[in-house]
Amino acid sequence: MTHPLLFLLAATTLIAIPGPNHLYITARCIAEGRRAGVVSALGVETGTLVHVAAAAAGLSALIAASATAFTALRYAGAAYLLYLAYRTLRGGEDADAPVLGARPLHRVYLDGVLINLFNPKVVLFFLAFLPQFVDRDAGNVPLQIAILGVLTAFIGVASDLVYVLAAGTLGGWLRARPVFRRRQRYATGMIYLALGALAAFAGPEPRSAS
Numbered sequence: 001m002t003h004p005l006l007f008l009l010a011a012t013t014l015i016a017i018p019g020p021n022h023l024y025i026t027a028r029c030i031a032e033g034r035r036a037g038v039v040s041a042l043g044v045e046t047g048t049l050v051h052v053a054a055a056a057a058g059l060s061a062l063i064a065a066s067a068t069a070f071t072a073l074r075y076a077g078a079a080y081l082l083y084l085a086y087r088t089l090r091g092g093e094d095a096d097a098p099v100l101g102a103r104p105l106h107r108v109y110l111d112g113v114l115i116n117l118f119n120p121k122v123v124l125f126f127l128a129f130l131p132q133f134v135d136r137d138a139g140n141v142p143l144q145i146a147i148l149g150v151l152t153a154f155i156g157v158a159s160d161l162v163y164v165l166a167a168g169t170l171g172g173w174l175r176a177r178p179v180f181r182r183r184q185r186y187a188t189g190m191i192y193l194a195l196g197a198l199a200a201f202a203g204p205e206p207r208s209a210s
Contacts, residue, residue: 007133011152014129015159020195024115025160026167027191028108034168039105041160043112045153050117052149055126056142074120074200081196084111089189115195 021044029037116122126149134144
């Protein structure tokens with residue numbers, strides 16, 4: 001591993017930039033509170049660890065090299081986000097009740113895992129970013145990638161929790177207001193729709209190696 005301090009600085013800077021995972025965690029936290037936000041963050045970073053294992057094993061490179069596999073992953077992610085949007089928007093019609101009931105925490109956690117797993121940009125991130133800090137002369141490249149990836153996940157947890165704290169404060173203020181309670185379902189559903197569109201259409205197509 002080369003330049004560990006430079007890696008930590010670069011990784012922290014990149015991860016802190018607001019992205020789809022942060023937006024999902026923020027939406028969940030505003031809708032259901034800090035506890036759901038923390039569980040969502042843990043789910044997202046569990047997905048990160050799966051990506052790390054795939055990158056260390058060389059599977060991420062295979063996915064990125066195949067236009068078919070990459071596109072399938074991208075559309076699977078978009079479909080899951082659109083499903084979340086549908087599930088949210090079809091909620092109850094009682095305007096005076098909180099429109100988003102608290103989901104079981106294990107489901108909140110699983111949502112976070114799947115949203116990250118189906119995000120092809122995370123695959124590309126590990127392929128483009130981590131190898132820059134690998135010392136090939138030191139040998140055992142997969143182990144170096146795994147260590148760097150785990151560090152990335154820990155940085156991700158710290159970054160996610162900052163968003164949870166901020167969104168939890170904002171969410172508590174918003175949920176106390178009847179207007180927000182009436183519109184909460186629609187606001188959260190539109191966020192999922194936007195994330196689904198971003199997953200489906202944003203980003204370059206990989207070129208097939210075949």
